[in-house]
Amino acid sequence: MSQYITVIYTAAIIFPFIAYLITLPILIINYRRYGSLPKWHVFLLYTFVFYMICAYFLTILPLPTRSFVAHLTTPTHNFVPFTFVTNFIKYNPFSLLHPGTWIAALKAPTVIQPAFNILLTLPFGFYLHYYFQRNWWQTILLSFGLSLFFELTQLSGLYGLYPRPYRLFDVDDLMLNTFGGFLGYWVAAGFAKLVPNRQPMASMAPTSRSVSPVRRGTALAIDWLIISIIASVVDFIINLHWVTTLVLWGILIIWLEINRQQTIGMRIVNIKMVNQTGQKPTSMQVIIRNILSYGLIGGTLAIQGRFLDMTAYAPHSQLTLISQIVLGLSFVLLLFLVDLLLETFSKKHRLFFEKWSGTDTRISN
Known part of the structure; x- marks a missing residue:
C-alpha cells in the first residue's frame, strides 16, 4: 500500500507542471470548437490527465538501479493465458468449507494482483464512455491498446533505459486490463445518472x-x-533586446488590430475588437487602447521589476526610497487587479483601457 501512496504522491508533484503545459491548448480547443469553457468538462479532463499519470507511474515505479536490473534472473514474460487462475488454484488458501480462510484468501497476492490489474484501467473505461463518448467496442480496443503500451514499456526495459525488463510482460495483464476498461464502461453508464449530463459542448x-x-x-x-x-x-x-519586442508589438498586435480587428491570438479564440457601437474601431482608438493596456500596465510591471532588481546592489541609503517606490507601484498594480476582478464578476463593468479608448471585444461570427 505504501508503494501505491508513493506513486500517487509523485504523480501529484508532476501534475501541476503537465497541467501548466496543457492549459493553453485546452483553452484554445474549447474556444475554437465550442465557443465556451464548460467547467465540469474541464474538471473531468484534468482528472483524466491526473489518472493517466498515476496509471503510468504505477507500471514503472519504483525505478531500480541499472546494476540491480543487470543481475536479475527473473522471467521477463509470460505468454500463457489464464496463469492467474492456475496460480489461484495452486497457491490461494481459499476453502469454501472453511470461512476462516476467506479473509486470508482476499489478501493473498493471487487475488490482489489480478484485482489491481482490473482496477488499473477501470477509470480509463469510465472516462472513455462518459467523457469521450466512446462505445463499448471502442472502449475494449482502446483499453487493450493502453494495456499493451504499459506491457511493452515494461518489456522494453523502460524503452532501453535498462539492460533487460525489470517487470514481467504478462498476457494475463492484457486480458485483465482490457476487462477493467470494459467494466469501467458499464460503471460510467450507471454513474451518469448521478452527475451532470454529458451534454454536447456546442x-x-x-x-x-x-x-x-x-x-x-x-x-x-x-x-x-x-x-x-x-x-x-x-x-x-x-x-536588439527590447527593440525587437517593441517592433513585433507594433506589427503583430497594433497593426493587426487596426487592419483586421484581430491579432493572431484573438483569431484563434474567435474574438475581435470593436468600438462601442459594435463597428470597426478607428486607428486612434486602437493605439490609445494599446498604450493604456500594454503601456501603462506593462510599463508599471517593468518599472517595478527594475526597482526590485536595484535592491540587490543599491546603496543602503537609497533602499528606503526604492522600497517606497516599489510599494507605490504595487498599489497601482493592485488597482489594475481590482479592475480586472470587477470585470470578471460584474456584467456591466468594463476594463479601464476599454472604457477610455471606446473599444470592446466581441465574439467573431
Whole structure:
C-alpha cells in the first residue's frame, strides 16, 4: 500500500507542471470548437490527465538501479493465458468449507494482483464512455491498446533505459486490463445518472456576444508567446533586446488590430475588437487602447521589476526610497487587479483601457 501512496504522491508533484503545459491548448480547443469553457468538462479532463499519470507511474515505479536490473534472473514474460487462475488454484488458501480462510484468501497476492490489474484501467473505461463518448467496442480496443503500451514499456526495459525488463510482460495483464476498461464502461453508464449530463459542448456555447476575461487572457497569452518566440530567435541573431519586442508589438498586435480587428491570438479564440457601437474601431482608438493596456500596465510591471532588481546592489541609503517606490507601484498594480476582478464578476463593468479608448471585444461570427 505504501508503494501505491508513493506513486500517487509523485504523480501529484508532476501534475501541476503537465497541467501548466496543457492549459493553453485546452483553452484554445474549447474556444475554437465550442465557443465556451464548460467547467465540469474541464474538471473531468484534468482528472483524466491526473489518472493517466498515476496509471503510468504505477507500471514503472519504483525505478531500480541499472546494476540491480543487470543481475536479475527473473522471467521477463509470460505468454500463457489464464496463469492467474492456475496460480489461484495452486497457491490461494481459499476453502469454501472453511470461512476462516476467506479473509486470508482476499489478501493473498493471487487475488490482489489480478484485482489491481482490473482496477488499473477501470477509470480509463469510465472516462472513455462518459467523457469521450466512446462505445463499448471502442472502449475494449482502446483499453487493450493502453494495456499493451504499459506491457511493452515494461518489456522494453523502460524503452532501453535498462539492460533487460525489470517487470514481467504478462498476457494475463492484457486480458485483465482490457476487462477493467470494459467494466469501467458499464460503471460510467450507471454513474451518469448521478452527475451532470454529458451534454454536447456546442449546446453549451454562450448566448451573449460578450467575451470573458479568461478568453481574452488566452488570446493575450497566444500573442505574447508568438512574440517571445520570434524575439528570442531574432535576438539570437541580432542582439536588439527590447527593440525587437517593441517592433513585433507594433506589427503583430497594433497593426493587426487596426487592419483586421484581430491579432493572431484573438483569431484563434474567435474574438475581435470593436468600438462601442459594435463597428470597426478607428486607428486612434486602437493605439490609445494599446498604450493604456500594454503601456501603462506593462510599463508599471517593468518599472517595478527594475526597482526590485536595484535592491540587490543599491546603496543602503537609497533602499528606503526604492522600497517606497516599489510599494507605490504595487498599489497601482493592485488597482489594475481590482479592475480586472470587477470585470470578471460584474456584467456591466468594463476594463479601464476599454472604457477610455471606446473599444470592446466581441465574439467573431
